[in-house]
Amino acid sequence: MEHISFGTDGWRATLDTFTDDRVRIVGQAVANYLHAEGFTAPVVVGYDARETSEGFAESLAEVLAGNGFDVILPERDRPTPLVATAVVERELAGALMITASHNSAEYNGVKFIPSDGAPALPSVTDAVANRLTEPKLAPVSEWGTVERVDLQTPHAEAAHSLVDTDLTGLTIVYDAMHGSGRGVTDALLREAGAEVHTVRVERDPTFGGSPPEPSGEHLEPLVDAVKEHNADIGIANDGDADRVGFVTPDRGHLDENLFYAALYEYLLKSESGPAVRTVSTTFLIDRIAEAHGQSVVETEVGFKWVANAMKEHDALVGGEESGGFSIRGHVREKDGVLMGLLGAAVTAAEPIDDRVNRLLETHGDIVASKSSVDCPDSEKARVINNLKDDLPETVAGRDIADVVSLDGFKLLLDDGSWILVRPSGTEPKMRVYAESSSQEHVDTLLQAGRELVEPLI
Numbered sequence: 140m141e142h143i144s145f146g147t148d149g150w151r152a153t154l155d156t157f158t159d160d161r162v163r164i165v166g167q168a169v170a171n172y173l174h175a176e177g178f179t180a181p182v183v184v185g186y187d188a189r190e191t192s193e194g195f196a197e198s199l200a201e202v203l204a205g206n207g208f209d210v211i212l213p214e215r216d217r218p219t220p221l222v223a224t225a226v227v228e229r230e231l232a233g234a235l236m237i238t239a240s241h242n243s244a245e246y247n248g249v250k251f252i253p254s255d256g257a258p259a260l261p262s263v264t265d266a267v268a269n270r271l272t273e274p275k276l277a278p279v280s281e282w283g284t285v286e287r288v289d290l291q292t293p294h295a296e297a298a299h300s301l302v303d304t305d306l307t308g309l310t311i312v313y314d315a316m317h318g319s320g321r322g323v324t325d326a327l328l329r330e331a332g333a334e335v336h337t338v339r340v341e342r343d344p345t346f347g348g349s350p351p352e353p354s355g356e357h358l359e360p361l362v363d364a365v366k367e368h369n370a371d372i373g374i375a376n377d378g379d380a381d382r383v384g385f386v387t388p389d390r391g392h393l394d395e396n397l398f399y400a401a402l403y404e405y406l407l408k409s410e411s412g413p414a415v416r417t418v419s420t421t422f423l424i425d426r427i428a429e430a431h432g433q434s435v436v437e438t439e440v441g442f443k444w445v446a447n448a449m450k451e452h453d454a455l456v457g458g459e460e461s462g463g464f465s466i467r468g469h470v471r472e473k474d475g476v477l478m479g480l481l482g483a484a485v486t487a488a489e490p491i492d493d494r495v496n497r498l499l500e501t502h503g504d505i506v507a508s509k510s511s512v513d514c515p516d517s518e519k520a521r522v523i524n525n526l527k528d529d530l531p532e533t534v535a536g537r538d539i540a541d542v543v544s545l546d547g548f549k550l551l552l553d554d555g556s557w558i559l560v561r562p563s564g565t566e567p568k569m570r571v572y573a574e575s576s577s578q579e580h581v582d583t584l585l586q587a588g589r590e591l592v593e594p595l596i
Contacts, residue, residue: 149250166202178232185222205276218380220474258443320380353384355392396421412455
């Protein structure tokens with residue numbers, strides 16, 4: 140219906156568009172989809188720390204109950220991975236999650252999580268979108284129940300069973316960025332024995348006036364706190380705690396590509412298996428895999444593709460450069476809470492800066508970054524089609540050795556560096572990514588990428 144559009148991870152919009160009436164329409168569409176697929180089990184409805192989120196979640200619960208489904212609500216705002224874990228642990232029909240994740244406070248969103256706990260693939264979101272309609276509720280006598288439950292304890296038990304580590308002696312600073320990870324990730328770390336200091340763990344629906352995104356530009360308070368407490372590592376979650384960011388004593392903000400490399404090498408000490416990475420994620424993962432006799436599966440950007448490939452290839456780990464990761468044996472949804480615990484375990488085994496230095500010395504330096512160019516959503520397909528007909532033979536003075544068209548265009552250069560141009564799935568922008576052995580060359584590649592795109596918009 141008008142104004143409701145499912146993108147990479149559900150429907151997100153500013154609050155002038157994201158209204159209660161439209162949220163209820165989405166709830167009815169999900170109820171219609173579940174009925175059509177023969178599901179009768181309960182549905183969990185989660186929500187993040189935004190001012191409007193609990194009210195939207197209660198509206199969804201009303202629509203689902205009015206369609207005969209028993210509904211589970213958490214006792215407070217909780218991270219998306221706790222909701223996904225509940226779907227699998229309780230064998231539910233699925234979940235709806237009210238969150239705009241790392242977007243700023245003027246946004247909200249809703250996404251559907253199917254019965255396997257993994258992100259919904261387009262075949263599912265299309266089936267939901269095709270059923271958008273005004274709510275049609277049964278007589279009250281036929282409604283399902285609505286119950287508030289504890290989602291934190293089952294997730295914590297699952298996390299500790301997967302990461303059985305003793306963090307005694309480790310000093311950590313945790314930054315919730317005022318989001319739903321507060322009292323969850325930090326509690327998990329303390330349960331494992333760490334000394335945990337905290338910043339921004341008060342609920343603030345405005346997220347302190349900046350987006351709750353654990354990128355370098357937003358983690359200055361965590362960098363300062365790591366120095367103040369002489370901490371071994373700093374850990375941050377985004378607004379709904381499905382993503383994670385790290386701060387180290389030497390580097391400050393740790394590039395998520397480098398964390399993924401450290402995580403994969405750590406896991407390979409005790410298990411084997413391929414890694415799944417998106418087309419925008421570092422080739423350092425490939426070098427580590429090759430050194431251990433393993434393989435790498437490359438996917439489109441978006442954790443739904445990572446999760447699907449993890450299942451198909453029985454992958455040990457899957458991740459993306461934006462900070463979303465999961466591991467074998469866990470729910471196939473990105474989980475910033477579990478990754479906080481795993482990042483601490485990686486650090487306890489070997490200081491994180493030492494580990495990253497060793498990996499770069501062994502496998503070669505990598506520097507990765509990205510940039511954006513404004514582009515209306517309606518123009519993205521045209522820009523990509525035009526770029527296909529206008530690809531250069533060289534970029535920044537290097538020959539193009541190969542082109543990967545899995546998601547946009549990834550130009551592999553003859554010196555091992557690369558540049559990727561693709562449409563954003565969450566914002567009206569074209570993304571430009573680059574990886575090379577120096578920051579100077581990456582900056583040059585990003586500028587070349589912008590110069591490729593801008594004339595086409």
